[in-house]
Amino acid sequence: ANASAAAAADAAATAAPGPATAVAPSIVCPPESIVCVHSNYSRLSSIVQKHAPGGVDGILADLGVSSMQLDDPDRGMTYKRDGPLDMRLDMTNAGLSTASELLDMWSEDTLIKILIRNSDEEFAEGIAASIKRGIAAAGGRERDGRRGGEVKKAGKGSGTFGNITTTAELAAAVKKGVPRGTSEEELKAINRRVFQALRIQVNDEFGKLDALLEAIPFALKPGGRVAVLTFHSGEDRRVKLAFRDGVRAGVYSCASDMIRPSWDEQMDNPRAKSAKLRWAMKASDAGEGIVEVEEEEDADEKLQEWELGAVAASVRWKNDD
Numbered sequence: 001a002n003a004s005a006a007a008a009a010d011a012a013a014t015a016a017p018g019p020a021t022a023v024a025p026s027i028v029c030p031p032e033s034i035v036c037v038h039s040n041y042s043r044l045s046s047i048v049q050k051h052a053p054g055g056v057d058g059i060l061a062d063l064g065v066s067s068m069q070l071d072d073p074d075r076g077m078t079y080k081r082d083g084p085l086d087m088r089l090d091m092t093n094a095g096l097s098t099a100s101e102l103l104d105m106w107s108e109d110t111l112i113k114i115l116i117r118n119s120d121e122e123f124a125e126g127i128a129a130s131i132k133r134g135i136a137a138a139g140g141r142e143r144d145g146r147r148g149g150e151v152k153k154a155g156k157g158s159g160t161f162g163n164i165t166t167t168a169e170l171a172a173a174v175k176k177g178v179p180r181g182t183s184e185e186e187l188k189a190i191n192r193r194v195f196q197a198l199r200i201q202v203n204d205e206f207g208k209l210d211a212l213l214e215a216i217p218f219a220l221k222p223g224g225r226v227a228v229l230t231f232h233s234g235e236d237r238r239v240k241l242a243f244r245d246g247v248r249a250g251v252y253s254c255a256s257d258m259i260r261p262s263w264d265e266q267m268d269n270p271r272a273k274s275a276k277l278r279w280a281m282k283a284s285d286a287g288e289g290i291v292e293v294e295e296e297e298d299a300d301e302k303l304q305e306w307e308l309g310a311v312a313a314s315v316r317w318k319n320d321d
Contacts, residue, residue, distance in 0.1 A: 035051050037051075040090075040208055041061060041208065041212045042207070042208040042209075042211035042212055042215075043211075044059075044211075044212055044215040044216065044219055045215040045218060045219060048219040054221065055219060055220055055221040055224065056219055056220060056221065056224060057220075057221055057223075057224050057225070058220075058224060058225050058226070058227075059216060059219065059220065059224070059225075059226040059227070060226075060227050060228075060229075061212060061226070061227070061228045061229065062229045063205075063209065063228065063229060063230050063231060063235050064229065064231045064271075064275070065077070065089065065199070065231075067271060069089065073167070074086070075087065075088075075091070076098075076099060076100075076166075076167050077195060077199055078167065078195065079167055079170070079171040079174075079188075079191040079192070079195055081167070082166055082167055082168040083166065083167050084098075084100070084165065084166060084167075085098065085099045085100040085103075085164060085165055085166055085167055085169070085170055086098045086099060086100070087099040087195075087198060087199045087202045087203070088202060088203065089199075089203045090203075096202070096203075097202070098202070099170075099198050099199070099202050100163075100164060100165050102198075102201070102202060103131060103135065103163075103164055103170075103198075104135055104163055104164075108128050108129060108132045109128075111124075111128040111131060111132070112124045112125055112128045114197055114198070114201050115127060115128060115193075115194060115197045117197075117234075118196065118197035118198075118200040118201060118206075118234060119193035119194070119196050119197035119200075119232075119234075120193070120233070121190070121193050121194060121197060123177060123178045123179070123190065126177040126178060126179075127173070127174050127177035127178065127190075127194060128177070129177060130173045130174070130176040130177030131164065131170070131173045131174075131177070133173075133176075134163070134164055134169065134172075134173040134176075135163040135164055167195075170194075170195075171191055174187075174190060174191055174194050175187060178190055196232065200234070205235075206234060206235075206238065209235060209238055209239075210238065213238060213239065213242040217246065217251045217252070217282060220282040221282070222282055222283065222284045222285070223281065223282060223284050224281070224282045225279060225280070225281050225282070226279060226280055226281075226282075227277060227278070227279040228277070228278055228279070229275060229276070229277050230275070230276050230277075230278075231274050231275055231276075232274060236258070236276045236278070239278050240258070240278060243255035243256075243278060243280045246280060247280070250283055251282065251283060252280040252281060252282055252283060253281050253282070253283040253284070254280065254281050255278065255279070255280040255281075256277075256278055256279045256280070257278075258276050258277070258278055259276070259277040259278070260275070260276060260277075261273070261275050
């Protein structure tokens with residue numbers, strides 16, 4: 001690909017000037033230099049071992065959900081348009097339960113913890129109670145043992161799932177679970193947080209990210225670089241802690257501070273407003289070139305440990321030897 005880019009640049013430099021409306025030529029890469037894999041980035045190790053067993057020079061992980069997915073009412077990820085309450089990122093995965101099914105299975109306490117852990121929702125208790133009341137009113141089953149009893153999954157097609165089946169029904173339950181007098185703008189922000197929290201849980205996004213962060217050092221060549229683009233605090237905390245601990249263990253030679261989009265970029269693309277970019281470089285020799293990282297406030301470093309497979313406060317790296 002580098003050779004092709006150089007050739008394209010040489011060709012562009014020596015080409016005769018065209019009309020004023022001409023567009024600069026695009027860089028052309030040979031088809032064999034690109035390999036597309038339909039998979040999850042949590043399986044990075046096996047993918048790299050198959051296609052680049054010697055490791056890779058760079059990794060870019062864009063953790064943002066596609067705008068086309070968010071805006072598609074059939075995926076059930078937005079409160080703005082009514083649609084089936086699905087929320088699966090990979091709708092071809094028949095073994096993955098939908099948000100509608102999981103809301104019926106989760107206990108009220110479990111739902112509270114999901115809303116707090118995944119989106120820091122201030123009104124988690126009221127919203128969770130409202131959702132479970134809505135399910136009960138629709139004929140769904142309530143869970144025995146409100147205080148964290150185990151949830152057993154009923155078989156698909158049993159008729160016990162999907163009592164809140166649409167995004168409009170979920171948004172209505174959220175509205176009933178917040179204090180009276182909540183403004184429309186605040187209600188929109190609450191809905192965004194609730195829908196985000198449920199989407200994260202449906203797709204186990206934090207678990208998949210933790211697996212990716214553990215696999216990255218083994219997929220990179222010495223001196224290789226990784227950049228991760230996050231879009232909310234739960235993701236960014238995990239990346240920050242993983243890179244910080246990797247530097248301290250000598251796995252990474254250095255790591256960046258958080259990089260935010262410029263004001264102009266935010267104006268051109270409002271959805272970039274929450275984006276945060278962090279990068280790190282793998283050490284040429286594990287255990288050497290360690291860069292000290294300043295301590296930050298404990299409140300910003302610690303992750304709350306909840307049920308449902310929540311990870312520990314940081315990812316610990318071992319030296320290669």
